[in-house]
Structure formats: structure tokens, C-alpha cells
Amino acid sequence: MRYPKLRELKEAIKALFKGPYTSRFPYEPHKPYERFRGRPEYHQEDCMGCGACFQVCPAKAIDLIDSMDKRTLTVHWDLCVFCGQCQANCPTEKGIMLSREFDLATTGKREELKQTIEKELFICECCGEYIAPKEQILWVAKRLGPLTFSNATLMLFYLMNLNLASGEKNPPKGEEFLRSDRIKILCPRCRREAVIKS
Ligand code: SF4
Ligand code: SF4
Known part of the structure; x- marks a missing residue:
């Protein structure tokens, strides 16, 4: 005789009262879990412009340009693979951090999917x-x-x-x-x- 799988049965009964486990996105906003790896964002106050994030990015999603006494850092979200290496290797630990933002779909140009910050250079x-x-x-x-x-x-x-x-x-x-x-x-x-x- 085959017995019902008790764990699945318990989940099914729980779901009857609790509702479905999946979210109703895009009909309702989806709240990702705390440690979700969404798009990386620079924090102007905490970034010192060292360029470590540019060096470790495996997807080459970060640009670094030194010109006119300024260092420009740009993170391209359309190239990013959300690996978190930039955040893990940032010496200040807060210069670039993965947010929980995941909805990057756009009807505009993909070149607009980026964030740029500038830092003054010493000569x-x-x-x-x-x-x-x-x-x-x-x-x-x-x-x-x-x-x-x-x-x-x-x-x-x-x-x-x-x-x-x-x-x-x-x-x-x-x-x-x-x-x-x-x-x-x-x-x-x-x-x-x-x-x-x-
Ligand atoms: S985000 Fe961190 S690793 Fe990247 S340039 Fe700023 S301080 Fe350096
Ligand atoms: S999360 Fe990974 S791929 Fe995205 S910018 Fe940071 S290092 Fe590059």
C-alpha cells in the first residue's frame, strides 16, 4: 500500500489557509528576500574611487575613465551578472552595494541602464x-x-x-x-x- 507523502500534504493544507507561495508580480509589487542580489549601486559618500570594483568585475560591467582631473566610474546594469564581487572587494565595504532592485525591464535604450559617479583626481x-x-x-x-x-x-x-x-x-x-x-x-x-x- 502506498502512503501519501506527508510533507507535501502538510504544505498543501497550509497553502489552503496561507495562500500561494509565489508572488503575484507584476500584478502586485514583489518584495525580494533580504539577501537578494539585485542591481549594484554606487554610494557617492562611501566610494573613494579606488577602482577595485572595476578590476574585479568578471563581466566587465564597470567602466573606469581618468580624464580632465576626474575619475569616472560607470556600472552598466545591462551587462552585470549580479555576482556581488564588486561589493565583496570594495575596501570601504559600502562604496558599491547590491540593492534589492530586480525589475530592469525598459522600453528605452539599454545604454540608459547605468549609474555614473565622479571623483576628483590628484595630479x-x-x-x-x-x-x-x-x-x-x-x-x-x-x-x-x-x-x-x-x-x-x-x-x-x-x-x-x-x-x-x-x-x-x-x-x-x-x-x-x-x-x-x-x-x-x-x-x-x-x-x-x-x-x-x-
Ligand atoms: S565602490 Fe568601492 S571598490 Fe569601487 S571605486 Fe568605490 S571605493 Fe573603490
Ligand atoms: S555584481 Fe558582479 S557583474 Fe555586476 S558590477 Fe558587480 S562585479 Fe560586475
């Missing part, structure tokens, strides 16, 4: 090369504490942020580096040259 006083976003340098300086003062670039930026140093740029005069050029905001390549040649 080498010598060669004009981009060093890093200002917020990233400040983040590093705060974590280093007193060790910040072992690096002239970090130290000057930190003091400028406290209005204790001027942001005036003094490019080296001529080809040669002077000893005084060491106390300037320099990219790693120019700092090496300044230390070796001065």
Missing part, C-alpha cells in the same frame, strides 16, 4: 600624471595614522586637507630635481627620480 606636480583620487589618498592617510608623515605626498595632502598647507603647485625648475623637490606632491616615478637625482 603629480612634476609630470602632471594622475596619482589617485583625492578621497582615496585621504582614506589611506587616515588608516596609516602617524606613518602618513613618512611619505611627503601623503603628508602634504593630509595637511592641505586640514588647511595647514597650501595647494599651490610648484613644478621643478628645468630638467634637474633639487633637494627641495622631495617635499612636493609627486607620482611614484617622479618621487623615485627626485630621491635618486637630488
Whole structure:
């Protein structure tokens, strides 16, 4: 004799009183579960523009462009596979986070399915090369504490942020580096040259 499957029977009886387990989306709004992985969103206040999310994104859904003293980060939701690697590898842990937004259907252009943020870049006083976003340098300086003062670039930026140093740029005069050029905001390549040649 075959007995009814008790677990399924229990679920069926429960569903009679509780209603169906599936949601009625799109006729009614669907509320995803707490840990649902929806579209990733940048949080301007918590992102320092380091670009780690761009480097780890396996779907190449994030663009990073450095131009005109600005770093532009764009996440393309039409390319995203919602893996969560950007959030998992964000040093601030809150710069980009997966939301619970899942309804990305649109009758517009797919290029509109994106979010862009901009971060101001810091520039080498010598060669004009981009060093890093200002917020990233400040983040590093705060974590280093007193060790910040072992690096002239970090130290000057930190003091400028406290209005204790001027942001005036003094490019080296001529080809040669002077000893005084060491106390300037320099990219790693120019700092090496300044230390070796001065
Ligand atoms: S702080 Fe986070 S969100 Fe911002 S660029 Fe870096 S990894 Fe991406
Ligand atoms: S969730 Fe994954 S695919 Fe989407 S932007 Fe982040 S790293 Fe890229």
C-alpha cells in the first residue's frame, strides 16, 4: 500500500489557509528576500574611487575613465551578472552595494541602464600624471595614522586637507630635481627620480 507523502500534504493544507507561495508580480509589487542580489549601486559618500570594483568585475560591467582631473566610474546594469564581487572587494565595504532592485525591464535604450559617479583626481606636480583620487589618498592617510608623515605626498595632502598647507603647485625648475623637490606632491616615478637625482 502506498502512503501519501506527508510533507507535501502538510504544505498543501497550509497553502489552503496561507495562500500561494509565489508572488503575484507584476500584478502586485514583489518584495525580494533580504539577501537578494539585485542591481549594484554606487554610494557617492562611501566610494573613494579606488577602482577595485572595476578590476574585479568578471563581466566587465564597470567602466573606469581618468580624464580632465576626474575619475569616472560607470556600472552598466545591462551587462552585470549580479555576482556581488564588486561589493565583496570594495575596501570601504559600502562604496558599491547590491540593492534589492530586480525589475530592469525598459522600453528605452539599454545604454540608459547605468549609474555614473565622479571623483576628483590628484595630479603629480612634476609630470602632471594622475596619482589617485583625492578621497582615496585621504582614506589611506587616515588608516596609516602617524606613518602618513613618512611619505611627503601623503603628508602634504593630509595637511592641505586640514588647511595647514597650501595647494599651490610648484613644478621643478628645468630638467634637474633639487633637494627641495622631495617635499612636493609627486607620482611614484617622479618621487623615485627626485630621491635618486637630488
Ligand atoms: S571605493 Fe568601492 S565602490 Fe568605490 S571605486 Fe573603490 S571598490 Fe569601487
Ligand atoms: S555584481 Fe558582479 S557583474 Fe555586476 S558590477 Fe558587480 S562585479 Fe560586475
